[in-house]
Amino acid sequence: MVISEVHYPKDLSELFDILKRHPDALLYAGGTEILREQGGRAVELPETVISIYALPELRRVDLTERFLEIGAAITLSEILDLGDTALPPLLAEALRGIGTASLRNLATLGGNLACRSRFMDAWPVLACLDALVEFRNAGSSAWINVNRLAGQDGRPAAPIGGVMTRIRVPLERWDATALRKVGRRDYPASETAVFALAARGEKGILAEFRLAFAGETALRLEEIEARIIGRSLPLSERERRTFGGEYREAASALPRGLALQFGALVEAALDILAR
Amino acid sequence: MTLPFILNGEDVVARVRSGDRLSEVLRESFKLLGVHSDCRCGRCGRCLVLLDGKLVPSCIVPAFRVRGREIVTIEGYAQTNEYQDLVAGFKAAGIETCGFCDSGKMLAAGALLERRARPMPQEILEQLSAVPCRCTDAEALVKAVQAAADFRARRHFSRGH
Incomplete structure (x- = not known):
């Protein structure tokens, strides 16, 4: 068994110093995924572990009129404690559906997004809301759209290096939102996936339409969305069938069960826009 | 270490x-x-x-x-007054939890009452979902935690006077 060396940096600058010496260190915040996947009496950890849960830069929450900014080490319970007036309803609903109350006291939003084996429940919602994620290195910072956490192959990807520090969620008005979790609810499994949708109409026109579906792989088809946006509401029967067909075709690479459920959810969403 | x-x-x-x-x-x-x-x-x-x-x-x-x-x-x-409130609340609701889940349910209910003096039934069930034992029905659990909240409030009130 490897005896790990654990570091407790006081701030980001100290963290970057440690990372310079130990570039392969494991950054540990909530750790729910890391420990849940191991069943032994003790947990196998890499040689160097850095506890980042208490880093002040990762523990801030800022709320403005335009966005909610959440530190990557804020737990899901702490986010829910912000209350329904501060939280986009779609995000609140997604977080309430994750694990149990006790698990949400450990799990962090950054950890939910950083999972590399699959997409966890927050990703589809944050993708629909066009959230941004900040990655920082010593002396530099970059914000990327959360959609870029999905690679070309639809699998989770780390597009740039650095430490995930903040998640910025735009606060916008939505006329229609939907969230559905399919498969096992209590435990992420291969057949578990989350479907999220957000749409907004303005003067009889569909002004925004975003749809994301993710489990082990992610689907966010922005080229179809771009062609739906700007159409008159309600959608015609022909438009409904055309876009439904395009989404079903794009989902054909998913496992059959998930593709069928995705198709049904898309149909239900387009039905709403056609009414 | x-x-x-x-x-x-x-x-x-x-x-x-x-x-x-x-x-x-x-x-x-x-x-x-x-x-x-x-x-x-x-x-x-x-x-x-x-x-x-x-x-x-x-x-x-x-x-x-x-x-x-x-x-x-x-x-x-178990050494705290808050625990005794919960014991009284569970007894008042006629609950005898099983040995499998009683400590988890007490801690879960206690942590909730620290945050919410008068939790709603949905909040109670959500909190107690951390202990997925089915020995006690949901309605009785809600009654037990609400009764414990009453005992706790009465104790705080009498301590303040």
């Missing part, structure tokens, strides 16, 4: 390996056998403890995470 933390109100130091699960450390180093380590994935509710007042499954907390922090197990919580 040497791990100083506060356990049931006392400063303690444990010699642990960084990957040890907190549940195992509490059982083996401190003989706190009210903490179990059955599922080791945070789902069964048998290992629940309060970490800085928050309910967490100790089987998915590595020991290094509790350095300098405060842990309360059922053994410590």
Whole structure:
């Protein structure tokens, strides 16, 4: 068994110093995924572990009129404690559906997004809301759209290096939102996936339409969305069938069960826009 | 590694390996056998403890995470007035929890009442979902926690007068 060396940096600058010496260190915040996947009496950890849960830069929450900014080490319970007036309803609903109350006291939003084996429940919602994620290195910072956490192959990807520090969620008005979790609810499994949708109409026109579906792989088809946006509401029967067909075709690479459920959810969403 | 933390109100130091699960450390180093380590994935509710007042499954907390922090197990919580309120509340609702889940349910309900003096039924059920034992029906659990909230409020009121 490897005896790990654990570091407790006081701030980001100290963290970057440690990372310079130990570039392969494991950054540990909530750790729910890391420990849940191991069943032994003790947990196998890499040689160097850095506890980042208490880093002040990762523990801030800022709320403005335009966005909610959440530190990557804020737990899901702490986010829910912000209350329904501060939280986009779609995000609140997604977080309430994750694990149990006790698990949400450990799990962090950054950890939910950083999972590399699959997409966890927050990703589809944050993708629909066009959230941004900040990655920082010593002396530099970059914000990327959360959609870029999905690679070309639809699998989770780390597009740039650095430490995930903040998640910025735009606060916008939505006329229609939907969230559905399919498969096992209590435990992420291969057949578990989350479907999220957000749409907004303005003067009889569909002004925004975003749809994301993710489990082990992610689907966010922005080229179809771009062609739906700007159409008159309600959608015609022909438009409904055309876009439904395009989404079903794009989902054909998913496992059959998930593709069928995705198709049904898309149909239900387009039905709403056609009414 | 040497791990100083506060356990049931006392400063303690444990010699642990960084990957040890907190549940195992509490059982083996401190003989706190009210903490179990059955599922080791945070789902069964048998290992629940309060970490800085928050309910967490100790089987998915590595020991290094509790350095300098405060842990309360059922053994410590049972010494408090708040625990007695819960016992009275559960008795008033006619509940006899099974040996499998009683410590988890007490800690879960206690942590909720610290945050919400008068929790709604949905909040109670959501909180107690951390202990997925089906020995007691949901309606009775809601009554028990609400009764415990009443006992706690009365105790605070009488203490203030």
